[in-house]
Amino acid sequence: MSTVTVTFVQQNGEEKTFSDCSVGESLMNIGRDNEVEGILGDCGGSCSCGTCHVYVADEWQAAVGAADEIEEMTIEGVAPETMQPSSRLGCQIILTEAMDGLKVTVAPAEE
Numbered sequence: 001m002s003t004v005t006v007t008f009v010q011q012n013g014e015e016k017t018f019s020d021c022s023v024g025e026s027l028m029n030i031g032r033d034n035e036v037e038g039i040l041g042d043c044g045g046s047c048s049c050g051t052c053h054v055y056v057a058d059e060w061q062a063a064v065g066a067a068d069e070i071e072e073m074t075i076e077g078v079a080p081e082t083m084q085p086s087s088r089l090g091c092q093i094i095l096t097e098a099m100d101g102l103k104v105t106v107a108p109a110e111e
């Protein structure tokens, strides 16, 4: 199976890069399994908790694609203060070969 490299920028500014991430894996699973700060995946990836909220850098928007309506509604519901146009839920980003080098910023936790 092919693998890609992804980088998370945590809220404390620290970058965590992981190579050997399997295509077909969710970005949330990568972050949670590697203890990226702020990626908790509380709902197990069912698009309902928002604890996998990330911002996708502009240059990666095309490869990653936009959130669908359900994902957008979840973000609006659980992260109204921190939602941005580049917001995505990591559990809904399934890695493809086109995402090799992907960089996302972990969104701050809602108060």
Ligand code: FES
Pocket (backbone or CB within 6 Å): 028, 040, 041, 042, 043, 044, 045, 046, 047, 048, 049, 050, 051, 052, 089, 090, 091, 092
């Ligand atoms: S893990 Fe819960 S919304 Fe993504």
